[in-house]
Amino acid sequence: MQKQTVLITGANKGIGYETARQLGKQGYFVFLGARDERKGNEAVRSLREEGIEAAYIRIDAADAATIASAAEEIAAQTSSLDVLINNAGIGAGGNVPSQQTIEEIRSVYEVNVFGPIQIIQAMLPLLKKAPLGRIVNVSSGLGSLTFNSDPTHEHYGANPLDYNSSKTALNAVTVLFAKEFAGTSLKINAVDPGYTATDLNNNSGTRTVEHSAGTVARLALIGEDGPSGGFFDENGAIPW
Template identity: 55%
Template structure:
């Protein structure tokens, strides 16, 4: 058990919710981030009923005002934050690259790329105060240029311009923060949860949310000698 704290965005359902449950089981105080207060409150009530220390944090990751207010809310109860998991994300459309509108791609990037930057920057003072913190960016194997350019890889045929490139960009964001924050003792890594059965893909994935969350939790709970600036699936490094 531990007295550490974690914030997970987009945690009212699916992988984020299960990540909250698993970290709660390890004794973490969980700030469950949810844009929708009603859904978030329901998720918190279920986890609290299981005996976990979970608090609702209403946060719209696409809004500067909402993110700043959320950071202030956490500061009211905690002097530091041990783990930040940027889990919130959207899929966008599946039109061919030549047909997907720039406006739709901008919307995907706002949530999948700019929002993790916004949230990370807002919570950095709390993460630095922890002394040895961890940031996990929930990416996707579809963001791996190595996999997407390999005809033998199962992801090769999946050519979704907005979503795939947003996760590639998020991987780049991961590297940038990892390089800057290494001297602060903050580890920054990206996690590929794998093709998981969630609302995100109409429950077509072959992996369970329990399996997906386990990889995120593993990265989030690495010790001082753990990796930073890496991209991992099932505790194995993934090519950028």
């Protein structure tokens, strides 16, 4: 495969799908990752109707077996992976930390933290073969400890223990992987796409998927002089 390649998890809808569409328009071959085969293939068909080359990859961030098989399937189709976007995530439970069960919290961490770690590890052999490998972890401003501890910030009132802390943990994952690969061509960053109208929030978000996907895609497209180990939104770097 001569084209640059991108794997996006949770890409059958929302920000993931629109990011796939935008990068596909930039000439990338899209490996569209999704749990549901029917929905994933429908999304691939929609991309192909726009002239985008894409293939469905079954991958569930909470299922290690699908992660391993996805890596094998991609390796059978291409010798390298240029971009990995860990977009798959699940939403928050209640807003009162003392009332959230450990089972609820654990289920969110399986998808939002442990999943991206396993996916990065599984895809690293392919990413390291790319001239300019890129990893983008889709995080949230709700994971910023600075925002969470500032009573004047708009995010202060959102207090779900499971979701917020999982994104804080994902930010730490980003920093630690970036440290490991500092000095190499592989760049790893976290992105806050903003409060976007998606199924995750019953379409109550204030940003469109087109706008937010553009923020994600820009980090995937950074050049050799781009950052690594950072946390960014549509306006630039934001505090941890």
